[in-house]
Amino acid sequence: MSSSSSVTQEQWSSRYGFLLASVGFAVGLGNIWRFPYVTGQNGGSAFLFIYLAAALIIGLPLLITELSIGRRGKSSAPGSIVNVAKASGASRSWGLVGSLGVFCAFIILSYYSVMSGWTLDYFFRAASGSLEGITAKESMEMFSALNNNPWKLLFWNTIIYLLVIFVVRQGVQAGIERAVKVLMPALFVILIVMMIYSAIAGDLMAATRFLLEPDFSKVTSSMIMQAVGQAFFSIGIGWGTLIVFGSYLPDDVSIPKSAVILIFADTFVALLAGFAIFPLVFGYGLTPTSGAGLAFETLPLAFGQMPGGAFFGALFFLLLITASLSSCIGIAESVVSWVSDKWNIERQKGILLTASMAWFLGIFSILSFGKWSDFYPLEFIPLFAGKTIFYSLDFLAANILLLIGSMLVAVFFGWFTTKKIKEIEIGIESPQWFDFWHFMIRFIVPLVLFIILVMAFVE
DSSP: OOOOHHHHSOOOSSHHHHHHHHHHHHOOHHHHHTHHHHHHHTTTHHHHHHHHHHIIIIIHHHHHHHHHHHHHHOSSHHHHHHHHHHHHTOOGGGHHHHHHHHHHHHHHHHHHHHHHHHHHHHHHHHHTTTTTTOOHHHHHHHHHHHHTOHHHHHHHHHHHHHHHHHHHTTOIIIIIIHHHHHHHHHHHHHHHHHHHHHHHHSOHHHHHHHHHSOOGGGOOHHHHHHHHHHHHHHHTTTSSHHHHHHHTOOTTSOHHHHHHHHHHHHHHHHHHHHHHHHHHHHHTTOOOOOHHHIIIIIHHHHHHHSTTHHHHHHHHHHHHHHHHHHHHHHHHHHHHHHHHHHHTOOHHHHHHHHHHHHHHHHHHHHHHHTTTTTOOTTTTSGGGTTOOHHHHHHIIIIIIIHHHHHHHHHHIIIIISOHHHHHHHHOOOOHHHHHHHHHIIIIIHHHHHHHHHHHHHHO
16 A cells, blocks of 8 residues: 555644644544543542543554554554554555554444534524523424434535535644634634633532542442443544554654643643533423533523523533544544545545535535434444444444454554564663553453454443
8 A cells, every 4th residue: 555645744733733633633522521520420420530541541542552653654544553563574464453453433423523513503502692681491392403404414524524624634743633723722712711701600610520420339330341442432543543643653753742742732622621511401490411412402591591501502612612623633544545545645635525525425414314213224233233324333333343453453553563663663761661551452452442342242
């Protein structure tokens, strides 16, 4: 597999640019509407402690691995793995593992962009005062009506892709890096403003108890596996994106230090989001929930009641737009890198091809929210019974492909890559730390991912 010049010539201008892009990719809607709730429901800081342990023990070795493969391979995810395999005397067939990651990223992009479209719609609703005085029944009906309007969802989905195309087609420094240097500081500023307002207007003490009060009675084997799973998905491993981002990484940047910063930044943003959201939820007597229901059904009730609700509601949905758009850009880059590499075409054509194919696949997710909401295409497979097209795609990508791909990446780099390549790319000066990482990536990480995969099948 040849690597095209469009992929290999570009680099991040600095570690700061790389970190902003990586954090932007990792910080998505899940950090804002799922992570804080899961933390609160599973024992507060007891869950948080286990989550961080899992992020550092499982997530960090994998993150270091993906970035190292990328920097050494200097290509798309499959191309980088092939290049490392050739340099190690291993089979070129390992490139298929990278192809699996790209395929997974493509599937996720197709439906994640649809969810991103929700944030655009609600931004304009909030800004126009449509949420003012809204009741619980009206809030549910509003979100349901949006999902039953395929033309509106298609319109917002198209806008998302036009923004992604605009950024990605300009390249690494002029496009992605320039975009995240605006998007990420904006995300932090909005989070801080929302957090301050939420502390004043809501119930900060109830939110603090919910998010941070340790409840060790909640520590069970299933809770630990949930923390490991959350850590794994939150960091953004297994999509091929971090391999591609690693391929643009200058040789003088420390991969382990960057990986640690990325993990803590990702967790920090998720916690900030919790303190921006849950004081309002508790302050207005609402029931804490997770996922889209929290963002599009529960929180609009708070914005509809509070003074300045139109402004702060619009600000909150602007936060969601920022998080989702930066993730879409990162996911798209993973696929575009492969498309450009595989067919030896320039980036501008690569992003148009990627976006148009993902946009088309997204139509099926859009229809599964409305007219096809009772259509379960894989009903004959027990794992997918009762799942619409949207939920089938999500389950396939997030619960199966990501885990299999990451497990195989760990096996490839742990067992089939030469020690010299690993030492050069990782650059861990302490032999003890290198040996610890090496042990984790060879034995512990594949085993834990295998257990999570089996649990996904059992459940």
